[in-house]
Structure formats: structure tokens, C-alpha cells
Amino acid sequence: MAMTVWVDGWQMQCCGRLFAVGDVVSWTLLEADPEDYAELVGSEEGGVDFREEHHGGEGRTPTSVEVLSITEVHCRYGPRPGTVDNANRALPGTRVLVPVRQAERWVEARPGVEFAGYLVTVRRVADGGGPPG
Template sequence: MTLTIWVDDWQMQCCGERFAPGDVVSWTLLEADPEEYTGVVGGERAAGIDFREEHHGQGEETAPTSVEVVSIDEVHCRYEVLPGFTDQVNCPVPGTTVLVPVEAADGWAKARPKLRFAGYLVTARRAADGV
């Protein structure tokens, strides 16, 4: 059985370690709330995200899980202040998502015109020694 895991761009940029398909990684996995990802990847894809990878304090009581990386997609989308919002915060623009399959993830992505790198969708399976 495969899992879909969201990995934030900023978490990887801060202190994440490069990974690639075939690597076995040990990550703290927290259940994903699809609502948090709907704007970035759309409702259907967001519903398929099983976990989010966390290494900045949340989930300290959660034991790391060993998973083998199967595939990696960079997620890029447009951000702007959405109509009807009173605060001037840039939000993901629904329907602008572009997924780019990559051979490895290190937190940095090639710039794409009018899009911003948001993170990775990682397909993985529990490693033989994983829980």
C-alpha cells in the first residue's frame, strides 16, 4: 500500500535532508487535514494526502516512521490576494497547480513563470522495518 505525504518547501529548506526515489527515510508523519491543501493542490488531490512530514516541533510525541520513497512531485502554484479577502495575504489560487516529477528533493526548485514552489507530494510505502 502506498501513502501520499506532503512535505513543505520551507521545512526542507530549513533543515530537511535530500531524498530520492528508493531512499528509506525516517520521518515524523502527522495526519493531513485535506482542507489545508485544497487551495494548493485542489480538492481531489488534497483528499488523497495521507500525512504531512513534520520536523519543527509538532508531533514530538509521535515516533518517526520509516518509509521508502517511490516518487516525488514538486508542487507549484500561483499565489495572490484573493477577491473578497480583507487582509493582504497571498493565498494559493485554485486551479493553478502544476506538478513536476523530479529525481530528488532538496527543498529548492527551478523557478516557474508566475508560479511559486509550495512543497512536494511524495508517494511512499512503509519500509520493511517501518511501523
């Protein structure tokens, strides 16, 4: 069964390991709230099931997964129209999805948007590890 995993761009830049379609990787996966990623990935993409975590996943058993597809997610950030807070968030309607064969630590800039992270479709490899089922 396929799962969708979010990999933050900042985590890749900090200490991420390169991965490509077809690779089997061992990741610490934490359940994700799909609403937290709705502006980044959109509802038509099916949402995010898990997020890959390099920092704060201590004590969790890594899960072995095979990478089926990788999509770069780019968007523009700023305060949302009609809100009183000045927090920078993904702005609706600015998302750019770019299918790739390999994830990189540093992604080439795209005009008018910033790299946010990777949307990765994976399937669990039967090794007995990790939380997803």
C-alpha cells in the same frame, strides 16, 4: 498500501534532507486535513494523508517509508478573490505539478509561480515504528 505525504518547501530549505525515488526515509508524520491542501494538490491527486514535520514533532516515533514518487508543487500566492482578509494563499488555477526523481532543498524557479512543497507517494516499510497503519 500507498500514502501521500506533503513536505513543505520551507521545511526542506530550512533543514530538510535530500531524498529520491526508491529511498527509505525515516520521517515524523502528522495526520493532515486534506482540505488544508486542496488548492495546492487538487482533488484529482487524491489528497494528502500526512505531512512530514521537522519542527514540532517532538515525542513522536518516526515512520520508515519508501519513496515511490515525488512531485514538485508550484503555485501563485495572493489574497483570494472575494475575500475580505489580505492573507496570501494558493490561488485557484495556478498550480503547476512537476514530477521529479529527487527532492532538492532549493528548487529552480518557474515562471509566474513559487515553489510550495513536495507531494510524495510513499509506502510504509515494516519496521514497527510510527503512527500510520
